[in-house]
Amino acid sequence: MAGVRSGWRWPVVVVAAALLYGVVRAAGGPPSPAPPRSAPSASAPAPPSGPARPSATTAAGPYDPADYAPEVRRRAGQAGVSAQLLMAILYNESYKPHDPGFERSWQKYKPDAAFGIGNMHRATFDATRKGRDFAGRAWDELPDDRDLAVEAAAWYLHDLAAALPAHRTGPYGTNDLLALGYNTGQGNMLAFARGATPGSQARTYLDKLHANWAEAGRAVRSGETS
Numbered sequence: 001m002a003g004v005r006s007g008w009r010w011p012v013v014v015v016a017a018a019l020l021y022g023v024v025r026a027a028g029g030p031p032s033p034a035p036p037r038s039a040p041s042a043s044a045p046a047p048p049s050g051p052a053r054p055s056a057t058t059a060a061g062p063y064d065p066a067d068y069a070p071e072v073r074r075r076a077g078q079a080g081v082s083a084q085l086l087m088a089i090l091y092n093e094s095y096k097p098h099d100p101g102f103e104r105s106w107q108k109y110k111p112d113a114a115f116g117i118g119n120m121h122r123a124t125f126d127a128t129r130k131g132r133d134f135a136g137r138a139w140d141e142l143p144d145d146r147d148l149a150v151e152a153a154a155w156y157l158h159d160l161a162a163a164l165p166a167h168r169t170g171p172y173g174t175n176d177l178l179a180l181g182y183n184t185g186q187g188n189m190l191a192f193a194r195g196a197t198p199g200s201q202a203r204t205y206l207d208k209l210h211a212n213w214a215e216a217g218r219a220v221r222s223g224e225t226s
Helices: 010-026 065-079 083-095 100-109 122-129 146-163 174-184 186-193 200-221
Strands: none
Touching: 065 083, 065 146, 065 200, 083 146, 083 174, 083 200, 122 146, 146 174, 146 186, 174 186, 174 200
C-alpha cells in the first residue's frame, strides 16, 4: 500500500467489506454518494463485449494487472523506473477487489483507505502529483482511471528512487528498497537502507514481490513490440 503499512488482516477485512457491499447493492441503495468534483461516476460501467482488453480509463469487471502492461511500460518509461518493478507492485496490491463502487463503499467505513489499483493514499497522491502532468487530477479519480493509478505509482517510485542514498549499509538492493518504500513510506525505506530490519508485514510484502517478480516480467513483455 503506497506510503503506509497496513495494520489490517486484509483477507478477513475484504470478505466482510464485500458482504457489506453486497447487502447495500441488494437493498437497492447506491453504493456510495456521488464522487466529488468532476470525477467519473462511482458506478462501474458494464464491461465491454468481446475479447478486447479492459480500458485503461474505465475500471470495470475482473482485474488482472497484466491487462495493463502497455500502460505500465509507458508510465514506467516516462518516470524512469523499472516496468517489471512497477508491475510486480501492482500484483502485490491486487489483493483486494478493485471495483470503484466497492472502494468508495469501503471508504465510508475506513476513511483513510487507499484508492486505485496502486492502493495509494490521498497524502501520497497529492505529494506525488505536484509539478507533474497529472497535477490537476484528484485522488478520488483513482478508482475510475486505472491509467492514472499506474502513472501515479510510477512517479511515486521515481520520487522514492531519488531519495535513496548513494551509500547504503543495509542488505537490500534498489528494487527491494523501492518496494519497501512503496509499502511503508520513504522514512522507513531510508532506515532500511541504513541497515534497519523491516517488520513482519514489510517482510511479507517483500516476499510477495519476489514471488510475483517472474510473472510481472512475463506480463510486461507480453504484447511488447520490437
